[in-house]
Amino acid sequence: MNVNTDLLIVGAGPTGLMLANQLARRGVRPVIIDRHSGPAQQSRAMAVHARSLEIYAQMGIAQEALHRGTIGLGANMWAEGQRKARIPFEQIGKDLSPFPYVLMLGQDENELILGDRLRELGITVQWNTELVGLEQLPDRVLVTIRQPDGSTRRAQYAYVAGCDGSRSPVRELCGISFPGAAYESVFFVADTVATGDMVPAELNVYLWKRGFHLFFPMHGKHRWRVIGILPANLRDREDLTFDDVIPDIRHAAGVSLSFSDCLWFSTYRIHHRAANRFRDRRCFLLGDAAHVHSPMGGQGMNTGLQDAYNLAWKLALVARGEADAALLDSFEAERMPVAHTLLHSTDRAFTTVVSDSWLARVMRTRVIANVASLAMRRDRIKQLAFRTISQIGIQYRASPLSRSLAGLGGHGPQAGDRFPWLQLKFRNDGPVEDFFQRLDDRHFNLVVVGQPEPVQVARVVGDLMRTHTIPANPFNQRALSNAHIHGPCFYLLRPDGYIGLCGTHLDGTQVADYLADIHMRGEADAPRLRAVC
Numbered sequence: 001m002n003v004n005t006d007l008l009i010v011g012a013g014p015t016g017l018m019l020a021n022q023l024a025r026r027g028v029r030p031v032i033i034d035r036h037s038g039p040a041q042q043s044r045a046m047a048v049h050a051r052s053l054e055i056y057a058q059m060g061i062a063q064e065a066l067h068r069g070t071i072g073l074g075a076n077m078w079a080e081g082q083r084k085a086r087i088p089f090e091q092i093g094k095d096l097s098p099f100p101y102v103l104m105l106g107q108d109e110n111e112l113i114l115g116d117r118l119r120e121l122g123i124t125v126q127w128n129t130e131l132v133g134l135e136q137l138p139d140r141v142l143v144t145i146r147q148p149d150g151s152t153r154r155a156q157y158a159y160v161a162g163c164d165g166s167r168s169p170v171r172e173l174c175g176i177s178f179p180g181a182a183y184e185s186v187f188f189v190a191d192t193v194a195t196g197d198m199v200p201a202e203l204n205v206y207l208w209k210r211g212f213h214l215f216f217p218m219h220g221k222h223r224w225r226v227i228g229i230l231p232a233n234l235r236d237r238e239d240l241t242f243d244d245v246i247p248d249i250r251h252a253a254g255v256s257l258s259f260s261d262c263l264w265f266s267t268y269r270i271h272h273r274a275a276n277r278f279r280d281r282r283c284f285l286l287g288d289a290a291h292v293h294s295p296m297g298g299q300g301m302n303t304g305l306q307d308a309y310n311l312a313w314k315l316a317l318v319a320r321g322e323a324d325a326a327l328l329d330s331f332e333a334e335r336m337p338v339a340h341t342l343l344h345s346t347d348r349a350f351t352t353v354v355s356d357s358w359l360a361r362v363m364r365t366r367v368i369a370n371v372a373s374l375a376m377r378r379d380r381i382k383q384l385a386f387r388t389i390s391q392i393g394i395q396y397r398a399s400p401l402s403r404s405l406a407g408l409g410g411h412g413p414q415a416g417d418r419f420p421w422l423q424l425k426f427r428n429d430g431p432v433e434d435f436f437q438r439l440d441d442r443h444f445n446l447v448v449v450g451q452p453e454p455v456q457v458a459r460v461v462g463d464l465m466r467t468h469t470i471p472a473n474p475f476n477q478r479a480l481s482n483a484h485i486h487g488p489c490f491y492l493l494r495p496d497g498y499i500g501l502c503g504t505h506l507d508g509t510q511v512a513d514y515l516a517d518i519h520m521r522g523e524a525d526a527p528r529l530r531a532v533c
Contacts, residue, residue, distance in 0.1 A: 006030055007315060008143060008157040010170050012125040013040070014107060015287030015304035016163030017114035021059060022312030024121040026442050028319045031157070032123065033145065035130035035164075039115055042264045043107030044189050046216045046225055047072075047298030050390035051418075052305050053099040054497075058441045061113050062099070068113070069105030070217045075203040077372065081254055083197075087372055093386040095482070097421050098434060100386070104203075104216055106225070107301055134160065134173040134283070141282045159315065160283045163308070166271065168289035174280040180273025183294070183350070185211070186230040190242050191264040194224050196257035208252040215253075222260075227295070230267060240267065270294050272347050274339050278332040284311060291339040294350035299342055302391055307335050313441070313495035317520070322464070324519040334396045392418055396498055401518050405503030405510065412484035415499045419447070419491060420483045428473045440466050441495050449480065450487020451506060464520070465492075 133144030162170025287304030
């Protein structure tokens with residue numbers, strides 16, 4: 001039996017690769033296996049949202065993603081052969097994120113970028129390697145792995161992360177149920193070379209009485225990924241090809257539409273399911289292994305990336321002995337409500353869009369486009385839409401890791417919120433800087449406003465935390481006021497950028513107590529901290 005005390009990651013899709021990267025960046029070397037022969041060559045997921053790009057920026061891969069992808073400038077909604085509305089995407093999240101748009105980049109490209117970065121960190125995926133057995137003990141997990149030559153080996157790990165998709169062996173071996181069902185509709189996806197009335201470099205949505213077709217712009221001349229609902233008379237065809245679907249697409253998108261090539265074509269069913277637990281002792285479920293839902297809003301892949309980002313910093317602290325294992329309890333407490341909210345909202349939207357009722361048909365062809373266009377002319381609605389779709393609006397206020405102290409106003413950021421993106425001057429005579437670029441997501445970050453830098457706190461916590469004191473000057477005051485931040489105040493940010501502790505006048509004991517309460521140890525041991533502070 002081989003002994004390995006690190007983490008085993010099962011599944012090398014975007015979620016597994018993100019988890020492996022984040023652990024490796026924090027000095028923990030996971031083992032990552034996948035039953036497939038290599039990275040995905042095609043994928044259905046196309047959208048990378050702002051919150052994911054913010055994480056990519058911390059990893060140093062955001063520019064590569066932007067180079068490979070296409071920034072979506074807008075969404076054009078067509079019905080009955082006419083363009084009914086255009087919803088602008090460019091700068092829709094202005095002042096909310098350094099990436100105020102949607103990036104069109106396929107899951108396969110995301111996997112290549114994440115895989116390349118993981119190899120740079122010295123970790124390679126073990127392909128053609130499958131988890132076939134799992135037994136949990138109080139202090140470790142025993143696993144049986146089928147190797148590329150068909151033989152099996154046994155090994156033990158401190159923790160196992162199931163990032164292995166909707167048919168997750170980790171979930172099944174842990175006996176975790178996966179309630180839900182498949183939608184009745186059958187979908188198709190195709191990578192094509194096409195010309196027509198589509199607005200270049202923008203999403204084109206063709207609404208028609210029997211469903212919809214989506215045209216996503218891809219990198220390259222006249223490249224479009226087309227996703228739509230198969231007509232009922234084609235659902236049971238085993239010899240179905242893209243040519244069989246073209247007449248229905250042309251009926252919705254206009255006779256001027258012409259396809260010169262189809263590089264990939266596939267059909268699939270959409271499910272809506274969520275595991276009844278995201279954790280079983282030393283095993284975790286992330287991404288599609290924990291939740292699957294409709295493609296409304298392009299949330300699936302991005303949600304898996306956020307699952308991994310949430311769990312990674314906690315696992316790394318536990319693996320390095322800097323936190324007790326109780327910290328890991330917060331993963332399920334934080335991510336399960338997010339998954340359930342997403343499941344319910346996308347299910348309602350999707351059911352409305354694909355319904356065969358006469359009211360739904362009227363809504364698709366005559367109402368939705370006009371209402372959406374009118375609504376998106378209002379700045380408040382645009383900001384709300386961006387916060388929701390981009391996932392920067394996700395909050396963990398009910399988390400056991402979130403604590404807002406008395407005296408802090410209720411209109412500004414609260415514990416559990418993602419700390420807002422700010423542009424600030426860190427020297428009164430210095431340049432304007434992107435605050436997110438100053439953050440180091442491998443540490444806690446203490447933001448201090450309107451009061452001196454807390455030297456005693458920095459001395460006590462050592463390398464665990466970075467401190468950022470924001471100088472008082474007119475430029476900063478305007479930026480802070482726009483974010484409803486008024487000093488004196490402080491915010492202790494978790495490594496993932498969410499506010500863990502916030503209050504008014506900073507006291508070293510408050511930080512010490514908080515770190516002890518969330519199960520930090522070592523340099524942050526509570527009795528020693530309190531004694532020093």
